[in-house]
Every structure is written in C-alpha cells, then in structure tokens.
Amino acid sequence: MLLIGSIFTAIGLEEFLVPNQIIDGGIVGISIMASHLTGMPLSLFLVLLNLPFLYLGYTQIGKTFAISTVFSILSLSYWVSIFHPITEVTRDLFLSATFGGIVVGIGVGIIIRYGGSLDGTEIVAILLGKKSGFSIGEIVMFFNLFILGSAGFVFSWDKAMYSLVAYFIAFKVIDITIEGLDESKGILIVTEAPDEIADALMARLGRGVTIFHGEGGYSGESKKILYSVITRLEIAKLKTIVQEKDETAFVTVTDVHDVMGGRVKKKSIH
Incomplete structure (x- = not known):
C-alpha cells in the first residue's frame, strides 16, 4: 500500500502540479522550488531534504515509522523520475490544481493510513504537538503557509494561489482517504x-x-x-x-x- 500511495503521489506531482509550476506543501513543495531554481532532478531533493527529518523520526518516534517513511520517500523519488519524461495531462492551471490535489491527496492519504509519511514537516509537527497546545494539523498548516507563499517569489503569485487551492484539496482528500467516506x-x-x-x-x-x-x-x-x-x-x-x-x-x-x-x-x- 505504501508503494501504491507513492505511485499516486508521483502521478499527481509530475502529470499535474510540477509541469504547471504548482507546488504542494512541506518538503515536497520546497523540493519542487529547489528543482526549478537549480535545474537538478526533483527526486534528488525529495531524498536529500528529508534526510535530517528521517533521523529525527527514527530517534524520537520509532523504528517502524522511520522504515515505512524511508521506503515511501525512496519509492516516491523513484516513481517521480519514471513519470517525469511523460507529457503532462493538461496545461489548464485550475484543472491541474484540482486534479493534482485530488491524486496527491489519495496517494499521501494511503501512505499515512498504512503507517508511513512523505514529509519531514509532519515529523516535526508530531514532536512539537507533544510539547505545545497546537494540533499536528495546525502546525503543518503553519509551516505550509510560508512554503506556499514563497511560491509567489519563485514562480508567480497566481501560481502561488493555485498552489494553495491544490493544497487545500489534497488536505481534504487525505482526510477522506484516511477515514473513508463512511466516516x-x-x-x-x-x-x-x-x-x-x-x-x-x-x-x-x-x-x-x-x-x-x-x-x-x-x-x-x-x-x-x-x-x-x-x-x-x-x-x-x-x-x-x-x-x-x-x-x-x-x-x-x-x-x-x-x-x-x-x-x-x-x-x-x-
């Protein structure tokens, strides 16, 4: 299921979001911007930028969670490189944000449901949530507002706004995927x-x-x-x-x- 989730996420990123300069939240979003600025592969940044957080998750949360997360990130990195040469599905920004958010949300939701993670910010949020009065979702949202806002400087402000649309759609689809329609x-x-x-x-x-x-x-x-x-x-x-x-x-x-x-x-x- 972690493999299936990573495939869905890679499709959402490479066939909808990345070609249209729409980013996701967290380390994935930072990786997309870093790849755009440097010209280096997105798959490389997905692994490198998550490494410190993976070590933190291993020492502070648990071995099983860390192993599942490492597998999910490596799998996502592989499938991103596979889907990268394929032509994007659409160039319409609204359709890309909408369907990209849906597909990424399904993928991330499957991975979280089966004990993994794709994002270092979630690991930080889990640890901060234990020591503060804020929920994990609130902390992740706080991080992502800055990350999504920075897309306005790297790409354009309309791309940043479409990124926000994609993020909120993905956020909701993640909940539905984890809890099911029959909540x-x-x-x-x-x-x-x-x-x-x-x-x-x-x-x-x-x-x-x-x-x-x-x-x-x-x-x-x-x-x-x-x-x-x-x-x-x-x-x-x-x-x-x-x-x-x-x-x-x-x-x-x-x-x-x-x-x-x-x-x-x-x-x-x-």
Whole structure:
C-alpha cells in the first residue's frame, strides 16, 4: 500500500502540479522550488531534504515509522523520475490544481493510513504537538503557509494561489482517504428515556448501544448514558429519533478515527 500511495503521489506531482509550476506543501513543495531554481532532478531533493527529518523520526518516534517513511520517500523519488519524461495531462492551471490535489491527496492519504509519511514537516509537527497546545494539523498548516507563499517569489503569485487551492484539496482528500467516506461518529446521549432511545437506535439504525450509569452533577440523580457509533450520514436520522423520544436529551457527536470489533457495522434489518 505504501508503494501504491507513492505511485499516486508521483502521478499527481509530475502529470499535474510540477509541469504547471504548482507546488504542494512541506518538503515536497520546497523540493519542487529547489528543482526549478537549480535545474537538478526533483527526486534528488525529495531524498536529500528529508534526510535530517528521517533521523529525527527514527530517534524520537520509532523504528517502524522511520522504515515505512524511508521506503515511501525512496519509492516516491523513484516513481517521480519514471513519470517525469511523460507529457503532462493538461496545461489548464485550475484543472491541474484540482486534479493534482485530488491524486496527491489519495496517494499521501494511503501512505499515512498504512503507517508511513512523505514529509519531514509532519515529523516535526508530531514532536512539537507533544510539547505545545497546537494540533499536528495546525502546525503543518503553519509551516505550509510560508512554503506556499514563497511560491509567489519563485514562480508567480497566481501560481502561488493555485498552489494553495491544490493544497487545500489534497488536505481534504487525505482526510477522506484516511477515514473513508463512511466516516464514523461517536454519539453520547444523556436522556430521561434511555431504554426507548436505545431500542429505537437498535431497531431503526441497526446499531449496537452501550449504557453507562452516571450521576447528574447538579441534581445528584442517577442517569443512564447511551453510547453508540454511527456514520455521519446517519446523524440526521439519529437526531430525529432522539427528538421523538426525549426533546430535553443532551447529545454530543465526536469524530471517531478508527473502529474495530463490536457491532459497528449495520446488522440486517428485515
């Protein structure tokens, strides 16, 4: 899967972004600009600029992550050199930014999903995220705003703006690739009608429900708290069910990034 992800990323870069002077974020973006300024191969910079970060990842994060990342970067470097001589798909900047962002997002998403990385800035973000109040995504975004902005000086400001479009598209596609279109949501319900709502969720959505026993912080009354995992497409139906059974129910919805075991998949309802 790391190999497949690197092939997708190489296609997105060499057939859409690089020929049209549109860059991606992180070390890949810096490598594209360095290759343009020096005339040296992009594949060379992808390896060289990531070396210090790979050592940092090996010492601070773990051997398995570092090995997967080294394989992904070397594979990307190889496939970039393979796809480089092939004529680009389109010269239209908007189409290049859009489809380049989609293809790169799929590739990077596959690599991240299977334990690898293509970018040294992600390694730095992981380490800084442990010591600061910022999330990894926020730190990466901070780095990339400077990198994407610098494209305006190296290429042109319209290319920098198209690079920003490609980056945001790729960023969103990465999330979809990692989490899937059928993204899961964790539901917590505090209600006066727990049994009725639990029965309705199991009967109408086919979802398993776990009941916790809690106590109201203000009233001191014993309460049953329901927990279930549904897809984001079922949120509206869940809200309708809860409103029908208890209009005063307290409901929270949180993202669930990974699920295994239990009755998460829908059962057959006849």
